[in-house]
Amino acid sequence: MRNNRRSLLRTTAVSALVGSVLLIPATAALAAGSGPEPQPLPAQQAGVKPAAATLTVKASVSHVRAWQEFRITGKATGLKAGSKVTLQQKQRGAWKALPASTVTNTSGSYGLRVKLGIKGKNELRIASGATVSPVVAVTVN
Incomplete structure (x- = not known):
């Protein structure tokens, strides 16, 4: 012991x-x-805040027949590569997430194939967290 x-x-x-x-x-x-x-990061050295994240959006068409496929493309800046982006549609005055999402590539670009069935002017945008793109309109005949 x-x-x-x-x-x-x-x-x-x-x-x-x-x-x-x-x-x-x-x-x-x-x-x-x-x-x-x-060493402080370059943005900290200059007392500059990092740039806010932004999203762009572009529809391949402005008019489409119901359920005809088209593309939504754009670019994200200020977001990490691989960030999820989701298509949103304005319905009855509120933005609703559609079952269409993808992730950004290493350069921040993304692309989605979309089919819409609601006839008339459809307002669409892309969202990633709190970051949203400008609105793009596609009219469905």
């Missing part, structure tokens, strides 16, 4: 010693200023 305690005490003492030895040089180097200091 005594041998187990001595062994445990030695292990604990060695662990504490090793931990302090490893920490002292790193702390001393930082205190002496020999290591590189963290």
Whole structure:
């Protein structure tokens, strides 16, 4: 039992010693200023806030027959590549998400194939979180 305690005490003492030895040089180097200091990001250096995210949208047609396929394309800036974008349609004065979404590619571009069945002027936009595109209109005959 005594041998187990001595062994445990030695292990604990060695662990504490090793931990302090490893920490002292790193702390001393930082205190002496020999290591590189963290640099602020370029936007922080100039006191500039990052640009707000934006989305563009373009419909391949302005008029279409009911349920005829067309394309919606655009580009996202200020969003990470792979961000999800969803098509929204204005219905009875409120924006409703349609079952049409995709992700942006590495350059921020996206494209969707769309079919609409509501006849008349359809107001559409793209959304990604709180970021929304301008409205584009497609008339369905």
